[in-house]
Amino acid sequence: MSIDDLMEIQQLLGRYAVHMTRGDIDGVLAVFTPDGTYSAFGDTYGLDEFPALVAAAPKGLFLVGTAVIEPPADGEGDGDGDGNTATGTQPLCFIDHATHAMRIGYYNDTYLRTADGWRLRTRAMTFIRRGGAHDSGRPHAFERPGA
Numbered sequence: 001m002s003i004d005d006l007m008e009i010q011q012l013l014g015r016y017a018v019h020m021t022r023g024d025i026d027g028v029l030a031v032f033t034p035d036g037t038y039s040a041f042g043d044t045y046g047l048d049e050f051p052a053l054v055a056a057a058p059k060g061l062f063l064v065g066t067a068v069i070e071p072p073a074d075g076e077g078d079g080d081g082d083g084n085t086a087t088g089t090q091p092l093c094f095i096d097h098a099t100h101a102m103r104i105g106y107y108n109d110t111y112l113r114t115a116d117g118w119r120l121r122t123r124a125m126t127f128i129r130r131g132g133a134h135d136s137g138r139p140h141a142f143e144r145p146g147a
Contacts, residue, residue, distance in 0.1 A: 001071040001083055008118045009069055009111055013090055016120070017062040025051050032120045033112050039124035040136055058096045065091035067109070084113040085121075092125075104128045 012031050019027030029047055038045050038053070045053055067090035071083060087110050094103040105127040112121045126134050 001069070001086060005083070005086075005113075005118065006069055009086065009088070010067065012111075012118050012120065013064065013067055013088075013109075016123075017064045020054070020062040021060070023054075023059065025054055028054065032123075033114060036120055037122050039122070042136055044124075058094075058098075060097040061095045063093045063095065067107075069111070086111045086118075105134070 016028060016031045019025075019031070029050060032047055034047070036047055038050060067088045069086055069088040071086050087108075090107045090109065092103075092105055092107060096102070105125060108124045108126065109120055110122045111118050113119075124136070126136060128134055
């Protein structure tokens, strides 16, 4: 994986955080592959559900740290060995705009190089609790329409 690839992925992750902070759902969706998913609250959501998920979420600052990005080891990834996939972990501190209450945790990601550049294929949130537990959140914290 080249330095250019790493920089492109870092910029992709920066765009995610800025677009989430600004409430720009179109910008957020643009950082994912068309089949991309987001996992939290004990479930996985497709991009078609992302606008409702973001609308239901608290608003505030998505403060992210530098991601650790790993190219796939030999025999892993998309199977073609051409460097078109990678994984990564990025720390997050979310600060609610109204209360300044914080949520901390990290994202576990998979990335795919597309014709439009690197994109997130999957993003899974892990919250860090005051007691030290690491989990994906309360199941059903987000109610799907019609659920």
